[in-house]
Amino acid sequence: MKAHELYNAVDPALVTQMLNWFRDHDRNVYRSAVSTLAQTKKLRLEFIQKKPLPEQYAWVLKTLRGKQADTIGEHLLQAWFMAGNQEMLAKFCDAMGIEHDGKGSVTGDLPETIDAAQLDAAVDTLVASYDPKLVSLYLHVFNLQAPAGWDTLTAKLASxxxxKLA
Structure with missing residues (x-):
């Protein structure tokens, strides 16, 4: 799935959670994302900022659901997971035997293949500790890191x- 497809499929509450995290922890990223999305629609940032927060979030989500927002949408998801969900990423990397910096940022190469049994165990670990919808979204974003994704992970996400994203 591409980023815009993820935004179309995901529970909107997760997008709200992500946007709230950026507003609370990194307003510059939130402002920059809204500004970039506004430019794609030929709108001024101030037009969006004047809206009440629920309307801003609804507009951001609606815009992220379009193909033209794939790049910014993927970057937002990556930034949120890398900065706001480090513990989960580290657990996944540990379970998969992927070298990382202790915070879930991969330090070596990504695996060429993913072992199904190892993936099953990793998913069981994550789902036991985190919201399954968040785990699913993360795994979809992780799958975007390989040009065609990993067949094993794609099959796991589908089966x-x-x-399920929503």
Whole structure:
């Protein structure tokens, strides 16, 4: 799935959670994202900023659901996971045997293949500790890191009922 497809499929509450995290922890990223999205629609940032927050979030989500927002949408998801969900990323990397910096940022190469049994165990670990919708979104974003994704991960996302986006 591409980023815009993820935004179309994901529970809007997760997008609200992400946007709230940026507003609370890194307003510059939030402002920059809204500004970039506004420019794609030929709008001024101030026009969006004048809206009440729920309307801003609804507009951001609607805009992220378009193909033209794929790049900014993927970057937002990556930044949120890398800065706001480090513990979960580290657990996943540990379970998969992927070298990382202790915060979930991969330090070596990504694996060429993913072992199905190892992935099953990693998913079980994550789903036991985190909201399954958040885990699913993360795994979809992780799958974007390989040009065609990983077949094993793609199959797991499609077949595991716990990993539904909405």
């Amino acid at each position: 595991d009922e716990r990993l």
